[in-house]
Amino acid sequence: MTRIAVIGAGAIGGTAAAWLAQNEALDVALCVRTPIQSLHVETPSGPLSPRVTVWSSPAEARSVDWVLIATKAYDSEAAASWLPMLMAPSTCVAILQNGVEHRARVQGLVEDDRVVPAIVDIPAERNAPGRIHQRRTGSIFVADDQAGRAFVSLFAHTPIAVATTPDLRTAAWRKLAVNCAGAVNALTLQPGGISRNDDVAELMRGLIRECIAVGRAEGADLPDGLADDVVAGYRAGPADSVNSLLADRLAGRPMEIDARNGVIVRLGTRHGIATPLNAMAATLLRAVSPGGNKSTVPVPRPG
Numbered sequence: 188m189t190r191i192a193v194i195g196a197g198a199i200g201g202t203a204a205a206w207l208a209q210n211e212a213l214d215v216a217l218c219v220r221t222p223i224q225s226l227h228v229e230t231p232s233g234p235l236s237p238r239v240t241v242w243s244s245p246a247e248a249r250s251v252d253w254v255l256i257a258t259k260a261y262d263s264e265a266a267a268s269w270l271p272m273l274m275a276p277s278t279c280v281a282i283l284q285n286g287v288e289h290r291a292r293v294q295g296l297v298e299d300d301r302v303v304p305a306i307v308d309i310p311a312e313r314n315a316p317g318r319i320h321q322r323r324t325g326s327i328f329v330a331d332d333q334a335g336r337a338f339v340s341l342f343a344h345t346p347i348a349v350a351t352t353p354d355l356r357t358a359a360w361r362k363l364a365v366n367c368a369g370a371v372n373a374l375t376l377q378p379g380g381i382s383r384n385d386d387v388a389e390l391m392r393g394l395i396r397e398c399i400a401v402g403r404a405e406g407a408d409l410p411d412g413l414a415d416d417v418v419a420g421y422r423a424g425p426a427d428s429v430n431s432l433l434a435d436r437l438a439g440r441p442m443e444i445d446a447r448n449g450v451i452v453r454l455g456t457r458h459g460i461a462t463p464l465n466a467m468a469a470t471l472l473r474a475v476s477p478g479g480n481k482s483t484v485p486v487p488r489p490g
């Protein structure tokens with residue numbers, strides 16, 4: 188039996204856990220913050236309602252062979268509080284999060300060769316605790332090293348395209364190109380269809396061009412046509428799709444502003460690259476996020 192603990196039973200953690208649990212050789216536990224009664228995932232191949240162990244506090248947890256961290260990036264520190272109970276000397280830790288700074292989130296807590304940064308492209312939405320809609324089968328990319336290859340084998344029985352890549356840095360920046368443009372959804376409170384507005388599409392290309400410039404300075408191999416390709420993908424996608432940034436804003440949760448737009452500004456500053464559009468997106472999202480700078484005047488209502 189291979190024991191796996193998934194920290195965070197949200198859209199991605201719930202989807203990963205449900206698929207992993209289809210293999211009887213894998214013993215899957217969910218480490219949750221909000222209690223769930225059961226796990227149910229509507230997948231493109233049909234519904235999955237696996238039986239999984241649920242641990243609601245680190246005190247209930249046991250050591251495992253694999254930990255999958257699937258919280259939002261801003262909850263990484265809290266997620267790490269599970270690690271002392273879950274870790275054995277050979278435990279590997281995969282980080283299923285967006286952004287380009289996966290390793291930094293567990294630095295000093297897990298030895299580097301046991302960390303598996305995972306670039307996840309699986310659009311999924313959490314509709315209620317333990318209730319998830321996986322919209323597309325999707326893919327996960329990891330580095331081509333020993334731990335990465337072992338991670339790939341965990342998913343061999345699933346339809347999700349889980350694979351190694353020789354250039355994970357580029358894969359992460361390509362994904363950031365998608366995610367930084369997704370700020371327009373959280374800013375306008377509109378799902379994917381807003382990208383079909385030509386002016387919004389051009390703004391999205393601008394956000395991505397800044398990402399490309401900074402990503403190249405960081406060593407990623409990003410083609411000139413990436414901005415056009417990413418925006419074309421948005422425009423061809425479902426008009427009602429809700430990305431995880433918008434989902435957070437709609438639910439009144441904090442947002443991954445720093446991991447998705449702030450990081451472009453931070454790293455851009457280090458390389459002397461101007462990133463005004465991402466800076467504006469990050470500033471406005473911070474201003475409207477819970478606990479953000481609320482020194483704004485309410486809009487008067489007519490009548």
Ligand SMILES: NC(=O)C1=CN([C@@H]2O[C@H](COP(=O)(O)OP(=O)(O)OC[C@H]3O[C@@H](n4cnc5c(N)ncnc54)[C@H](OP(=O)(O)O)[C@@H]3O)[C@@H](O)[C@H]2O)C=CC1
Nearest residue numbers: 195197198199219220221258262265266284285310311431
């Ligand atoms: N959703 C998507 O389509 C995609 C998301 N991603 C990325 O994947 C990552 C996860 O996103 P997503 O699944 O959407 O996020 P969700 O908000 O749906 O799920 C995160 C889960 O983590 C839980 N959590 C937070 N802190 C803890 C803790 N200390 N212990 C246990 N559980 C905790 C939350 O609990 P609670 O229920 O209490 O809130 C929540 O259930 C993000 O980096 C996101 O950007 C990547 C690709 C696609």
Ligand SMILES: CC(C)(CO)C(=O)C(=O)O
Nearest residue numbers: 307308309310430431432
């Ligand atoms: C763009 C998307 C849906 C792709 O998987 C995503 O990464 C997110 O919602 O955070």
